[in-house]
Amino acid sequence: MDLTAAQKILKTTFGYDTFRPGQRAVIEHVLSGESSLAIMPTGGGKSLCYQIPALLFNGITVVVSPLISLMKDQVDALNDSGVPATFINSSLEWPEIQDRLAALHRGDYKLLYVAPERLDSAAFLEALGQLPVDLLAVDEAHCISQWGHDFRPSYLALSTAIEQLPTQPQVLALTATATTQVAADICQQLKIDPQNEVNTGFARDNLDLTVVKDQDTDRYILDYLKVNEGETGIIYASTRKEVTRLTAMLGRHHIKAAAYHAGLDDDVRRQNQEDFLYDRIQVMVATNAFGMGIDKSNVRFVIHAQVPGTLEAYYQEAGRAGRDGLPSEAILLFRAQDLQIQHFFIDQSERDDDHKQREYQKLQVMSQYANTEDCLQQFILAYFGEKSEPCGRCSNCRDDREQQDITLDAQKVLSCVIRLRSRYGKSMVAQVLTGSNNQRIRENHLEDVKTYGIMASQRQKTVSELIDFLTATGYLNAVGGQYPTLQVTEQGGEVLRGESQVYRKMARQAKRLAPVDDELFQRLRGLRHTLAEQQHVPPFVIFSDKALRAMCADQPQTDEAFLAVKGVGQSKLAKYGAQFMNEIRGFLAGKDD
Known part of the structure; x- marks a missing residue:
């Protein structure tokens, strides 16, 4: 097959004139009958690499996806574009599964989405074997590698399942996050020739990366949501408790937010996700550990309120912002003590010691990312084995904040740690410095320490954040596991002796992502919302x-002009063209008046 037919489908069905980087090369491999691996950043257009060939093949394309909640979004979007697709997963009863298998036999669908666990079932594998499967697309393929950040045992059975299918379909593996080691593992597991790997690089030109260190995270989040009112985003936290607390805090400030974690009732979680997808709420607050599984294209920001365990996990979650290519932001709110939560998760896991050591090393990389003063995008790309120039957009590249001399306050903290003989952690040091009068202070006679109360004019939380800063920048060292104690480092000793000074940049201020949307955009967004509610699909579909x-x-007012808009195919024109063009005409008529 040549690419002419693929180019035509790209335009008429999906509404795009040209392929995005890497798409053409991957589709060429697929149409040539070669198994291949596609590594593209989130939002890079991976799905079209199998959706377009699916429409050209005589048989069906099976898409293995680990996120059940994502399947319905993808199938809804395909059906809305006139592409016959369906899914089979645990949300369906057996009679409905049989109906869909029968429809696949009749040729009613071109694409079938399934979870990897589904292929563990001998009965389902047998049923699948009776279908003309031409292509097996493995989404989130990094899950197959034990070296990846999200290894899932169910993925290991994929190679065996593929061998059992009578049609011996070719394989297309797709992922947004794979180090060179993980990529090699994927190719080995799925029997892909490494020469058939297409890697477009990991840079996201529309995604601005920001690190905010040692600040009041609640205050920053509230300020950010205030200046970006109306924009949609995700806030990630490491524990269910923190998700619950943050959701409640946002609610008290009249911000429409909902929680999402594994401990919620299934119906509540499903409703919260639907409210987010349908733009009924502004913010979803979710745990890192529980994948959101969304294909929502208009997420403008992702905030990590606590540090995740690996750079791969962080970049994949951050990449859920700006999937539509518009300017978006990924913000990491970093506090050194949050690393202890991830340490605890690793300690409590059932991994062997070697695997735990790898996880500790990955967590150290995450800490280095948060504390580097170099380009954040460059740091991430280097981790994935890619050389690059500074991006010029991240918070480090455009950091113009003034430096404050905090040597005197630093000396007070360091002196207190010495006088407490390095026997206590951050909380107790902060309590002594601010003159706390609790029972533990009295029991240990810490009110007699010379540094007791010398920072009483400051809030205990502010002093704690200063301690975090001194730890992150190497003046203090936190030693121990779950309850680390503080020690003054050699660098800290130089400050105490007056041999060096300590500077800290002023607090980072929340900024608006983009100019305020104009009246026409708001009118079109309102029309989209109304149509979405009527059709029971998310607006971005x-x-x-x-x-x-x-x-x-462009303000199109003819069918030809409307078709020229990126993302508008024949099906979209037929369904929505008249209504949207009427809205545009009404807006223009109002301006003339």
Whole structure:
């Protein structure tokens, strides 16, 4: 097969004139009958690499996806574009599964989405074996590698399942996050020739990376949501308790937010996710450990309120912002004590010692990312084995904050740690410095320590954050496991002796992502929302924010002009063209008046 037919489907079905980087090369491999691996950043257009060939093949394409909640979004979006697709997963009863298998036999669908666990079932594998499967697309393929950040044993059975299918389908593995070691492992497990790997690089030109260290995280989040009112985003936390606390805090400040974690009732979690997908709430607060599984294109920001365990996990979660290509932001709120939560998770895991050591090393990389003063994008790309120039957009590249001399306060903290003989952790040091009068202070006669109360004019939380800063920058060392004690380092000793000074940059201020949307965009977004509610699909399934902004810029009033908008295919024109063009005409008529 040549690419001419693929190019035509790209335009008429999906509404794009040209392939994005890497898509053409991957589709060429697929159409040539070669198994291949596609490594593209989140939002890089991986799904089109199997959706377009699926429409050209005579048989069906099976897509293995680990996230059940994501399947329905993808199937809804395909069906809305006129592509016949369905899914089979644990949300369906057996009679409905049989109906869908029968429809696949009749050729009613071109794509079938399944979870990897489904292929563990001998009965399902037998049923699948009776279908003309041409292509098996493995999404989130890094899950197959024990070296990856999200290894899932169910993925290991994939190679065996593929061998059992009578049609011996070719394989297309896809992932957004794979180190060179993980990529090699994927190819070995799925019998892919390493020469058939297409890697477009890991840079996201529309995603600004920001690290905010040692600040009041609640205050920063509230300030950020205030200046970015109306924008949609995700806030990640490491524990269910913190998710619950953050959701309640946002609610008290009249911000529409909902929680998402594994401890919630299934119906509550499902409703919260639907409210987020349908733009009924502004913010989803979720645990790192429980994958959101969303294909929502208009997520403008992702905030990590606590540090995740690996750089791969962080970059994949951060990549859920700006999937539509519009300017978006990924923010890491870093406090040194949050590393202890991840340490605890590793300690409590059932991994062997070698695997735990690898996880500790990955956590150290995460800490280095948070504390580097070099380009954040460059740091991430180097981790994935890619050389690059500074991005010029991240918070380090454009950091113009003034330095404050905090040597005197630093000396007070360091002196207190020495006088407490390095026997206590951050909380007790902060309590002594601020003159706390609790029972433990009295029992240990710490009110007699010379540094007791010398920072009484400051809040205990502020002093704790200063201790975090001194730890992160190497003046203090936190020693021990779950309850570390503080020690003054050699670098800290130089400060105490007056041989060096300590500077700290002023607190980072929350900034607005983009200019306030104009009236036409708001009108088109309102129309999209109304249509979405009527059809029971998420708004982004109808049109992405990027498509709406293109309509605002081009103001199309004919079918031909409407088709020229990126993301508008024949099916979208037939379904929605008249309504959106009427809205544009009404807006223009109002301006003339």
